[in-house]
Amino acid sequence: xxxxxxxxxxxxxxxxxxxxxxxxxxxLVEQGTGPLxxxxxxxxxxxxxxxxxxxxxxxxGYRAAAIDVRGYGRSAKPAATDAYRMLAHVADxxxxxxxxxxETATVVGHDWxxxxxxxxxxxxxxxxxxxxxxxxxxxxxxxxxxxxxxxRIGGDEEFYVSYFQAPGRxxxxxxxxxxxxxxxxxxGLTGGTLTPEEHGRLFxxxxxxxxxxxxxTGPLPAWLTEAALDVYSGEFERSGFTGALNRYRNVDRDWxxxxxxxxxxxxxxxxxxxxxxxxxxxxxxxxxxxYPATLPGLSxxxxxxxxxxxxxxERPDEVNRLLTQWLDGLR
Numbered sequence: 001x002x003x004x005x006x007x008x009x010x011x012x013x014x015x016x017x018x019x020x021x022x023x024x025x026x027x028l029v030e031q032g033t034g035p036l037x038x039x040x041x042x043x044x045x046x047x048x049x050x051x052x053x054x055x056x057x058x059x060x061g062y063r064a065a066a067i068d069v070r071g072y073g074r075s076a077k078p079a080a081t082d083a084y085r086m087l088a089h090v091a092d093x094x095x096x097x098x099x100x101x102x103e104t105a106t107v108v109g110h111d112w113x114x115x116x117x118x119x120x121x122x123x124x125x126x127x128x129x130x131x132x133x134x135x136x137x138x139x140x141x142x143x144x145x146x147x148x149x150x151x152r153i154g155g156d157e158e159f160y161v162s163y164f165q166a167p168g169r170x171x172x173x174x175x176x177x178x179x180x181x182x183x184x185x186x187x188g189l190t191g192g193t194l195t196p197e198e199h200g201r202l203f204x205x206x207x208x209x210x211x212x213x214x215x216x217t218g219p220l221p222a223w224l225t226e227a228a229l230d231v232y233s234g235e236f237e238r239s240g241f242t243g244a245l246n247r248y249r250n251v252d253r254d255w256x257x258x259x260x261x262x263x264x265x266x267x268x269x270x271x272x273x274x275x276x277x278x279x280x281x282x283x284x285x286x287x288x289x290x291y292p293a294t295l296p297g298l299s300x301x302x303x304x305x306x307x308x309x310x311x312x313x314e315r316p317d318e319v320n321r322l323l324t325q326w327l328d329g330l331r
Contacts, residue, residue, distance in 0.1 A: 010029060024076025035106065039064060039109075040110070041069060047066040050064070052316035052320065062324075065100060073235045087123075103127070106128070115138075132272075132273075137274065141255060147252050157206050159203060159205075178233050183220060184217065185215060190308040224310075265295065271299050273322055274311070
């Protein structure tokens with residue numbers, strides 16, 4: 001398909017593409033030649049989250065392709081909530097690999113992109129021959145329905161995943177001030193901007209309140225320039241947040257869909273990189289401890305001291321070095 005127009009946010013040498021998949025178009029930005037590395041972002045982000053990795057991977061001899069996950073940016077945004085179940089995202093990733101003329105790829109994901117990458121590798125090891133996970137550790141399907149567990153976590157307050165469940169509720173909060181909400185969310189999850197206690201409280205909503213009520217209001221963190229915030233807010237002003245939030249609204253469907261893979265390990269070569277100040281890393285420490293059983297092909301698990309959630313943007317040089325060293329070791 002024709003390329004969408006290049007914008008100033010695009011790294012020099014990278015190109016935009018729209019590819020057709022059975023689930024609708026997927027927008028991606030790619031750079032370089034060589035073995036394919038598929039980059040999958042999380043919430044609330046876009047292909048742009050990988051702007052530092054695209055040129056680094058290309059320079060190292062790889063074909064890096066960063067997608068807009070369905071529901072985001074310039075990719076398709078199906079209306080049905082259940083169109084955002086995990087199986088649909090895995091199908092998108094497979095279709096993108098084939099649309100790019102490849103049979104196999106390494107898949108690397110951050111935040112929600114990490115479980116999407118992990119499940120892509122779990123369900124289709126013939127296509128995804130290695131998997132890199134950033135920020136969110138791999139945890140196999142558990143015994144309990146996810147929304148039941150999230151409801152218990154909240155106690156007297158409401159855990160953010162529970163807060164996101166009702167269609168339209170979080171959208172009403174976020175879309176009143178997209179740029180301001182994103183600035184607070186990005187800043188709050190950056191390493192060192194909040195005390196550990198403040199950081200933990202950020203994920204819980206008191207009765208009658210909003211998630212943003214506990215966001216910090218200070219200056220933007222060093223990794224998030226005004227220009228970068230403009231890119232993110234511009235994408236979400238156009239797309240809205242429903243597609244992005246629908247990922248959270250499918251956690252129970254995912255649990256049902258993946259019953260056949262209950263407790264299953266991922267056996268391909270794998271890599272994990274987390275931040276020491278990221279709640280995803282600290283709350284899921286047991287999942288990291290279980291890696292000898294759940295990720296038997298793990299090359300290394302790196303925890304970056306003082307780093308928060310936006311790992312490939314907070315520490316791009318370090319992440320680029322770890323990724324390229326791991327990829328080079330796969331050859």
